[in-house]
Amino acid sequence: MLKFISSRFSFFLTLFVGFCFFMLMTANANAGQTGIMGLQSMTGSDGFVRSVSADGSVITGYTLSNGRRTPFKWSESNGVITLGWLQQFGNGNAEGNSVSDNGIHIVGKETYPAVPFDPPTSVGFRWSPGNNMMALSSSGPGYSRSANAVADTGRAVGYVPSSLFSESTQAAIWNGNQVTLLGVMVPQDTFAWTEGNAITPDGNVMAGSGTAFTNSSYGPRAFRWTQATGMIPLGLAVGQTSNRATDISADGNVIVGNATRSGARTIFRWTMETGVVDLGRLPGTSFCDGIRTSGDGSIIVGNCDSVPFIWTQYLGLQPLNSALVNHYEVDLTGWYLGQIADVSSDGQFLVGTGAYNNSLDGWRIQIPEPVSISLLLIGAMMIPHSRKLRR
Numbered sequence: 375m376l377k378f379i380s381s382r383f384s385f386f387l388t389l390f391v392g393f394c395f396f397m398l399m400t401a402n403a404n405a406g407q408t409g410i411m412g413l414q415s416m417t418g419s420d421g422f423v424r425s426v427s428a429d430g431s432v433i434t435g436y437t438l439s440n441g442r443r444t445p446f447k448w449s450e451s452n453g454v455i456t457l458g459w460l461q462q463f464g465n466g467n468a469e470g471n472s473v474s475d476n477g478i479h480i481v482g483k484e485t486y487p488a489v490p491f492d493p494p495t496s497v498g499f500r501w502s503p504g505n506n507m508m509a510l511s512s513s514g515p516g517y518s519r520s521a522n523a524v525a526d527t528g529r530a531v532g533y534v535p536s537s538l539f540s541e542s543t544q545a546a547i548w549n550g551n552q553v554t555l556l557g558v559m560v561p562q563d564t565f566a567w568t569e570g571n572a573i574t575p576d577g578n579v580m581a582g583s584g585t586a587f588t589n590s591s592y593g594p595r596a597f598r599w600t601q602a603t604g605m606i607p608l609g610l611a612v613g614q615t616s617n618r619a620t621d622i623s624a625d626g627n628v629i630v631g632n633a634t635r636s637g638a639r640t641i642f643r644w645t646m647e648t649g650v651v652d653l654g655r656l657p658g659t660s661f662c663d664g665i666r667t668s669g670d671g672s673i674i675v676g677n678c679d680s681v682p683f684i685w686t687q688y689l690g691l692q693p694l695n696s697a698l699v700n701h702y703e704v705d706l707t708g709w710y711l712g713q714i715a716d717v718s719s720d721g722q723f724l725v726g727t728g729a730y731n732n733s734l735d736g737w738r739i740q741i742p743e744p745v746s747i748s749l750l751l752i753g754a755m756m757i758p759h760s761r762k763l764r765r
Contacts, residue, residue: 430738511553523570525573530548596650614652615635660678666715
């Protein structure tokens with residue numbers, strides 16, 4: 375009887391491992407077909423890629439030509455188109471900060487030159503097909519506004535001035551052109567500030583940063599916001615003195631960002647179950663920023679001292695170049711990956727800015743789906759059990 379069970383188990387194990395191998399080969403084949411591609415977004419100019427849609431089909435950022443920044447939209451169907459400016463004939467510089475998961479809406483800011491004794495003025499904008507560039511209203515005059523992220527519904531988050539002539543800011547949410555200020559976490563402090571940096575595709579959960587009291591300490595803190603709870607500081611991991619949230623998962627249950635620890639800037643990942651977990655930084659670096667996450671929170675990307683990195687539970691924290699070559703088998707011949715900007719919500723695409731044969735350009739890389747690696751690991755774990763049954 376035991377021999378019969380062992381035989382059946384071995385048969386199904388063989389099928390399972392074969393399926394795992396097929397899934398991995400399929401993922402690698404897809405990555406090989408797409409691999410790394412240049413966006414041709416910066417021909418004859420300078421600029422940066424900033425954000426990618428959920429399926430990797432739409433990318434935004436800005437180009438710099440003749441001393442002026444111009445936001446762009448890249449899509450698989452139309453290539454690169456420029457989005458223009460709010461003031462067509464002024465000297466403003468506009469930047470695309472984020473594209474919605476569905477690839478429809480783009481938000482950013484346009485900055486105007488400073489007048490004597492006054493900082494530059496910036497105005498948040500939202501771009502949508504048909505409506506084009508639209509300035510997002512503020513609760514009053516001020517010089518510091520930006521739209522940093524946008525939901526599939528067009529709901530945008532960012533910040534506006536706390537008051538006239540104030541250098542402090544408040545996190546803000548725009549529904550259409552109606553702005554709602556979310557306040558600060560330390561109302562008694564006239565210098566307290568907050569800003570909204572990320573929002574879920576449904577527009578219901580937002581992540582940001584601001585001054586707060588946490589763990590008997592005062593300083594910049596990451597927070598999670600919903601209509602029901604308001605701003606809730608995430609707290610600090612052991613050794614951290616401050617942290618800032620830069621991105622959020624699609625369901626709002628994972629938040630990532632950077633934290634100050636021992637005088638360096640490290641990476642953190644937060645969930646309701648674990649709280650804030652410090653993931654460290656690349657060896658030999660001291661400042662990590664531009665932290666972004668996939669839709670399920672399983673992939674984190676960013677830059678440490680301008681060295682692109684990737685983090686997964688399987689890989690841990692690694693330089694992006696070595697991970698792409700050694701684990702994902704992506705051919706990077708001729709490419710220099712200077713900066714990574716984002717990872718798509720489906721986890722299959724990475725985007726950033728670099729150079730191909732010394733020519734500046736944006737790039738997009740397709741990587742295998744993480745599930746294929748997980749399946750192989752499960753199969754490998756089952757092999758010892760089959761050996762026990764054969765004895």
